[in-house]
Amino acid sequence: MTPTLLLDAADIAKTYAGVRALKGVSFDLRRGEVHALVGENGAGKSTLIKIITGAERPDAGTLRVAGRDVPHMDPATSHALGIAAIYQQPALFPHLTVAENVALALEGGGLWQKVNWRRRRENAAALLARVGSTLDPARTVETLSMPEQQIVEIAKAIGANARIVVMDEPTASLTTQEVERLFQVIGRLRESQVGVIYISHRLEEIFAVADRITVLRDGLTVDTRAAAEMERGELIRLMVGREISAVFPKEAIDIGKPVLEIEGLTSAAAGIREVTLTVRRGEILGIAGLVGSGRTELARTLFGLTPAEAGTIRLNGTTLRIASPADAIRAGIAYVPEDRRQHGVVLDMSIAANTSLASLDAVSRHGLIDRGRERASAQEYVNRLRIKTPSVFAEAGTLSGGNQQKVALARWLSTSPAVIILDEPTQGVDVGSKAEIHALMQMLAARGLAIIMISSELPEILGMSDRIAVMHRGTVRGVLDRADATQSTIMALALAQPSTH
């Protein structure tokens, strides 16, 4: 006897404005399984999800939900059939409470119906309890952290009796610990016979949570296998269609004199205290820690975005006074921020203008930009960083995530820094671009740059760092040498209880 499939999509094809996003993808989902969907950016994952949730109509192929043909899927039908999607950025109303958000998703009825506030709160609390959360339903969503918001999304999905839950990069902004908790929730969903479609760039997660894995490449299903029968290297090969020799291209580099020395850096505004760290020439210093442990805040203080009350910052032996990003840039510090689309690149501007933005002085004289020099410099970085673009005049917003990140990198490299701080350099970047960015970091270190890399991804921290500083509650808990660092030694430091009260 064959088990009824929750979802069966066969030979799905979709063309957008002449581009064949999906050429013939087949995907199915069983009850109580987690089926991971993997592939590089542009492989067709998002398009397939849009077709499953009814946001887009396929040009060809059949869609069956719980054994029944669904010829015309639309968002309302998809909702009625018990399909719910949870995206990287939770789609909640920030000014409303958790209870209201849940109620808006679940309560039907007319606009003039009287609201039963107590029932709303009880309902929300009950749903939250089912996913093992003790979140207060009366809190407004804007006061919640990203993982808490995701919990609310999951509670909504369960409340709607979703039988199929799609999770699109749900862990992009979560720390390891929060990911663990999410996996427990996924475990509960699995036990209650819900099918989960799980999309992530993080292969460790895929292997930790998935029962089966389907690989998409260039709009085609490459393979579907049980996760237990898939090997990591094999999965990467299937995704990119070529061998990526080493996942982390770490090589030994001669590490030189200290470049940046931070001593006792304290900033109440940033919530960091007594941070003491040294980064040397050619060294990659990884900074690990949970979200909120002060990693990004440390970078922002170093860069003059938040004022420091105490402590010294020395660069090549000279004590610096940094009151603004302009001071930091002049001194030779560069900062590639975490939030690429908000702070990393200016999406409306060309690659050339983005590249020169932090070093306008270098390409201009008396405030007049030398367009020829600007263009030549941008072209050089496009070649060196292998930015895929038709021209340096293409707008940054038209590039893929990985290429945007390279443009951000180009901007900071063109300030000729002595130290570069990379905050989550490969977040939301596909496997191919990720390997390229890692190779670039290695090359920059080899040229004598001192690199500080903040990352929530432990394999990246372990794979790329020479030393690892672990932060906890605004201060550095410990610094590990590459040889001594393991996931568990890092996590032990990151989770350490505070010594004071």
Add this chain to the structure above:
Amino acid sequence: MRGLGRREASVAGAVIVLGLVLAAVTPGFFARDNLSDLFLANMPVLIIALGMTLVILTGHIDISVGSLFAVCAVSSGVLAKAGLPMPLVVAAACAIGVALSIANGALVAFLRIPSIVVTLATMIALREGLRWATEGAWIQDLPASYQWLGLGPRAYPLVVLIVVAGLQVAFKWGLANLAAGRAVYAIGSSPGAARLAGLHVERVTLGVFAVAGALVGIAAVLNSVRFNQIPSNTGLGLELKVIAAVVVGGTAISGGRGTALGTLLGVILLSAIGPALTFLGVSAYWERAIHGVIILAAVAIDAIRPMAATRPAAA
């Protein structure tokens, strides 16, 4: 470097079509006197719209320019009557424009109050303050040195033409080639990224408001010298014409996108419509309504285009 943008091309196209229709129906429209009158009547908008383009490019807006225009115009008349020489009158009007506009800019840049709220308040405060100071009286008996800038009615239009042309060229060139121009675009597109790139966001915002204020001062003097008296309610509704021209010219109201050339074309299109109607025998009462339709069409095109553009990219 990129030639005419899409939006500039479509506004230019509309201007040309309008011109061709007028040329065919009423060649008299292109008589020198008529064009000169049209130019002088819209000169304040031409000048102030350049400053407004900067303000909107940085992601702000200034609805106090009409009131500021009145303050500068009345002040210039009062100072001229007090015997101040003409070059100093012009300088003083500019200085008043800069000072009051910088006050707007400071509230926006340092206190982070939305510019629409700040300039709404100063629009009312300046207008009512002026009414209180003048008690509604017009400034009359202006000295001869004030009339036509002391140049006479023949030389005056030429001088104004040179000033306006010079400003247009300077802004077009400056926005494209100066580091300061780049900063304006960057701050308007992404204030966060601009700050991280070491740009002094507050300073640039203040500078943009200062330039806008100086232009209001210049426009106020150049306009007032054409008349025998200065009405204390001059410039009423000017801010709407200016903002409309900038928006029609393709500057995104959210900032970061737009050009000085687009603004010039926007002013030409909007200011030619009214007289064109008169020449074509249509009631002039339609002018404002047609302005409204053009503005809606322009913003609707902006709203539709990104939607169409994001669809294929969603793959």
